[in-house]
Amino acid sequence: MDLATTTLPSRSLYFYFSPKTTLTFPTKPSVVSLKPRGVSVIASAGASHHCESSSSSNSNSNSNSSLNSPLEQRSQAGKFLSSVLQNHRQLFHVAVTEELKLLADDRNAAVSRMLLSSHSDEASLHRRIAQLKEHECQIAVQDVMYLSIFYKFSEIKVPLVPRLSRCIYNGRLEIWPSKDWELESIHSLEVLDMVKEHVTAVTGLRADSSVTENWAITKITRLTLGQVYVASILYGYFLKSALLRHCLERTVGLANQDLHLSHKTSLHFQELCSYGLETLLFGRVSNRQSVSCSQGSSNSEMKLEPLKCYVMGFDPETLQRCAKLKSKEAVNLIESHSSALFGDEKTGLIENDEVILTSFSSMKRLVLEAVAFGSFLWDTEEYIENLYKLKENN
Known part of the structure; x- marks a missing residue:
């Protein structure tokens, strides 16, 4: 299968955060300064070329370099938490809470001074x-959001895939170890079923593929690979949001099963749920699945309705609302992380026509990591929102 020349569904090429906004990779050099670092995932083209972690950090490098992540922290809070994560891991959550409170206090103080001086000569200055x-x-x-996600990956002992520009040799990319089991272990069984369908949809690799099929070589452009990665982040975020809505409606259905709630009343409770993300499986759901899900799934049996059937019952408006990233910070983080991972190390640009040789196993590794990233992003965003008011993604 040659993904470099395969035409993907149009919904897979543009990732809508809102009806008016699309996520795109940078068309100009990134303003983030990214420095070379060691990596803990080995990506190789053979025994003679590989990209691997060093046994110890260079004494001249900053403390963040040993985190082995594509994206480097830019703020003092980020650099401080990076140091805490490396040297005092058990205090990381406490440090995150304190930093978020300090950031909220600093921002609120600046706004208060601006309001107090609104009618003075210094109004423009304070504004x-x-x-x-x-x-x-x-x-x-x-930065806090990114390090919190990094922490969650470290809990399941999965290092983030390093910057690809340092790991592609002669146009060949291989990522190992695959860490498939660890990346799948964070999902419930019904969510994992949908994740596996997503992997098949975007890579063509079946869940029961043989070892030979897993390590078969395919071609794909770097841009397309980046788009698949971003779409998978969004899908993981969407699944987490949809799962919460599903659980809430199940709870409400159980509590009111004797009241025989109407469909209209049931939808009212969806308003209580958080708004999330993007398109589902790029719209690639078979008619056979649609029929099987529609049978025997009335509101009175909502407590038995599988998540997949529940999601497939979304109307376009509900899907869009559940698919929308809640915060601008989350949007920016996905763009920054993806550009750091797939972009050129010096410019941050992604070469549209660069063709990469890679295995289906390596593609699966990237997709599973991205889905996990999206799931962790949702959790992190929810936690931060309790301590620091994020900017709404309009």
């Missing part, structure tokens, strides 16, 4: 200070 503080805090919160 500008408040704007700068808002921007500074937004970058810091994105």
